[in-house]
Amino acid sequence: EHKFWDTQPVPSVKPTSKAKKFDAPFIPDIPVDKIPKEQTPIPPEYKWCNIDISNPSEMHELYNLLSNHYVEDADEMFRFRYSTDFLNWALNPPNQNPDWHIGLRKTDGSNVLVAFISGLELQLKINSVSKRMAEINFLCINKSLRKLRLAPVLIREITRRFNLSKIYQAIYTAGIQIPTPISVCRYFHRPLNPKKLINSGFSRLPHDMTLAKLVMKYRLSPEHTPQIRGLRLMTEKDVPQVRKILNKYLNARTKVHQVFDTDAITKHWLLPRKDVIFTYVVEDVTKPGKITDFFSYYLLPSTVLKKKDPSNAKSGKSDYSILHSAYLFYYGLNTEPASGVEIEDSSISYKELNEKLLKERLIALMKNCLLIAKNENFDVFNCVLIQDNATFLEDLKFGQGDGSLNYYFYNWNVRPFKNNEIGLTML
Ligand code: EN5
Structure with a gap:
């Protein structure tokens, strides 16, 4: 009713x-x-x-x-x-x-x-x-x-x-x-600080695992994830290029998305702000100043309302009353047809090849994203299953959460959309 x-x-x-x-x-x-x-x-x-x-x-x-x-x-x-x-x-x-x-x-x-x-x-x-x-x-x-x-x-x-x-x-x-x-759209979570997540009741220790094993599973160290060359924080100078990459990416890959119609709007939503929005760009090392990709996430803490076990509440000196969660915001990478790439296996088409390249590049980007979030002391990295997120969730050890995000229109009649057709991220 x-x-x-x-x-x-x-x-x-x-x-x-x-x-x-x-x-x-x-x-x-x-x-x-x-x-x-x-x-x-x-x-x-x-x-x-x-x-x-x-x-x-x-x-x-x-x-x-x-x-x-x-x-x-x-x-x-x-x-x-x-x-x-x-x-x-x-x-x-x-x-x-x-x-x-x-x-x-x-x-x-x-x-x-x-x-x-x-x-x-x-x-x-x-x-x-x-x-x-x-x-x-x-x-x-x-x-x-x-x-x-x-x-x-x-x-x-x-x-x-x-x-x-x-x-x-x-x-x-x-x-x-x-x-x-x-x-x-389902939520997915990638533990960065598994111990705190378990002690606060955010996730559970699987029956066949010890905490030490779990910590190993989710370990992220630079040796395992070589930094993408040219990766750095976004600056104001990058705004026009980021805007172009983002609009092009959203338009090519999704069916419901914001149009970033001015530099001012792009700057507002993506320029880094301390403890709010974190945006990184990849600058082409062979062409200084040229941006090829970017990703961003925001800080949205959660209050821990009840703890699984009160004895865990103040374990050690860490504060377990607030969870520091990063939420994936926008990302973009060049979706141009790969040029100068040899197709070794003639049974795969250009379209499939581009999907494969995009997937590999997105995984590399998001790996670096997780590493940065870990270094910035986040406890967990979250995202909603929209855009091209399905391509990296498994490889990067995200797990499905118990919540979902439902998208709605007021006074606009549309056929339902597949998850990867949604290109709007809401805060
Ligand atoms: C504003 N326009 O339900 C509307 N969060 O999964 C906003 N679950 O954090 C609407 N229940 O699954 C927001 N841990 C709607 C979302 C509301 C908040 C919400 C869910 C999303 C969430 C966590 C905690 C669950 C605690 C018990 C969750 C499991 C993580 C686990 C990590 C290891 C791999 C498997 C999954």
Whole structure:
């Protein structure tokens, strides 16, 4: 039963008799004079507010709301703990509108922030359509106010505000299933600090293994993974080249992806920021200044809510109350047809050869990525099964997690997508 979603322009669970057109909206654009001028009605105990991201104390309130009430795994053992620096980055790309950082506060005089929802505007390419859409994220309601059905109110209000800017479609993700995902993508995890993962309950020691054996299994040392020559942190000078590689890669390999339409947007999302976003490029050693590949990941810590065994909680001097997790963000490599490569085995086509080369190069890149994340003291490296991630998961010893990320469109009818056709990474 989906009392709210059944009223919304999304695919319904029960198949409808009327055949809908694909790659088109469910409902037509709403003329400005038909959009409510007033904010969506809410119970008198609450009032609407905007969260001013340039105000550190409001950002701290948001940090507290999310740290105490946002997404957890199915067993309530871990909860996302986005930092204020991270939120400043995630909520503030070029062309961001302050009306799209929406909060609910108590009217009892305490003024406490009890709920939040955010959106940003992006150019999205879906199959052959390129459209400006909203990306909705960080919908969060204080745990004590669940069941009051405030989420539909927040969703209606942000929809209204985007409609006022002539944006009628949105993309969003959730760990839960609602009507109706365009793709369901599993999470994968690559342990970097297996001991801490086991002691915090993030992973389990297989029955046929000792901790020492497990540590050996996941060991990453430079001798085993020779550094790619020319690998270095991305700098501002690299922005135009990274943008080109990324757009080309996403366009060639995926069917749902952001179009990085300006250098400013590319710079915002990919230029390294301390303890937030980490981006590395490969500079061609024979052609100084020329970038051939890049990869990036972000830091999203999780609070450890309950430990498997309290006696493990303070083993040694390490802090086991927060998990330092890296999440794979964007990567790109040249997808140009390999030139000057001899095909020894004439039974394989150029297409297959290129797939093979791409796979080998991506594995090498991601190996180096894991090594860097390990050196930067991350506990685990995570990714969602999208893009070309399937090509390296097994070789690099990722294991499937118990969670998945579901992708959704609001007011846009599409056929479901395969995992590797998804090219949008959400924070
Ligand atoms: C915002 N737009 O479930 C929406 N995480 O697998 C965000 N599991 O970390 C929605 N339960 O499997 C986010 N360890 C949806 C995700 C919500 C969070 C979530 C899962 C993803 C997760 C961990 C911990 C499970 C703890 C018990 C997990 C196993 C790792 C193991 C490593 C060794 C090889 C096998 C797998």
